[in-house]
Amino acid sequence: MKLYRFITGVDDSEFCHRVTQALNKGWQLQGSPSLTYDATQGRTICGQAVVKEVDGEYSRDIKLGDY
Template sequence: MKLYRFITGPDDSAFCHRVSLALSKGWQLHGSPSLSFNTATGLMNCGQAVTKEVDGKDYDPDMKLGEQ
């Protein structure tokens, strides 16, 4: 089964650590990162899609993707 996540957050080191943690757990980058400016907060927001192949499991909408 192939899992998909889209990690989002402010453009700061915490976002980079979240993506790095996902990569250390076997997730792979999928496509280019995205950036958008939030005029209400004055912050730049980032997004990065990641995917992961998981054998021996069936998809369940209740699964916590970040724990896979």
């Protein structure tokens, strides 16, 4: 089955570490990153889609972070 995650967070090193961790667990980048500006909090928010092919059948009970 193919899994999909969209990682989001403030544009800082922690966001980069989360994406790096996913890549090192076998996830692959899917498309370009996205950015938006949160004017209320005065900060940039990043998003990056990642996908991973794994064995098994899909269920809504799957915890994507476990992969």
